Amino acid sequence: MIASPKTVKTALRGALLVGAVLAVTACTAQYRKHGWIPGPDLLNEVVVGVDTRDSVAETVGEPTIDSLADESGYYYVTSRVKRFGAKEPQVVSRDLVAITFASSGVVDSVQRYTLEDGRVIPLERRVTDSSLEDKTFLRQLVGNLGNFNPGSFLQQ
Template sequence: MGAQSIKLKSAAKLAATLLLCGSLTACAASYRKHGYVPSEEDLAEVVVGVDSRDSVAESIGIPSSSGVLNESGYYYVSTRMRHYGAAEPKPVSRELVAVNFDTRGVVSGIQRFGLEDGRVIPLQRRVTSSSIEDKTFLRQLIGNLGNFSPDAILDQ
């Protein structure tokens, strides 16, 4: 019986050690990178005043997004997020490269921004929601009580 109890104790110690190691690795932070930013070498190939929109897209890739006003520029965005347990993911680094174009579509400047240049700007998709979705049927019914007058009913 002595040999079996020693085996049980060593198995219990092994199980406790594995459980401890598993719980410690579960609490380790993981990092994920989203987006694409061209390297300095790739950006060096873009010549200000010479390259056009098409040549920029060919040499450094299609941008993450572009300017909404007269297609003013290309924007390459990369974000590194830290995921830690059940906590909300937090941005550790964010890099933005803006390639600006003039009215002829020729590169007028290249700028690089990061978190150190300012505050964190949350990148999110904005969708316009319908005001009807937020209201229950009873709230819609009561909300319409003041929208008509008795004259409108009597005239018909």
């Protein structure tokens, strides 16, 4: 069965329309939000000089980042990231609420920072690379032959 020119033209228009819709949607920026910060109403409930770490966690919620080393504060962070096609993701906005504690354990200050207050600090986990990642057992064994010192066995 041979298709009529009208049917071919309609199918071609449909394919062209689908292609145009796909091209337009592929070039649309996508935004993702990560993290959470407490709103002004929750932050107003935190009383400087009165609240403790436990009362802040109960009132405001658990922090995004807790200063484990010196227990100096709670940090709540939210970021908005723009992704556009194959380009590298770009941080559009970042808000940070820092609730710091005095050495006695009570709230010392409540501060809010935005991206405009400073430079972008990447929040990511660092993982130490292993030197063994692409070496097989045989390659490690042969690679260690030059490191062998027979004198270390004879000095017993």
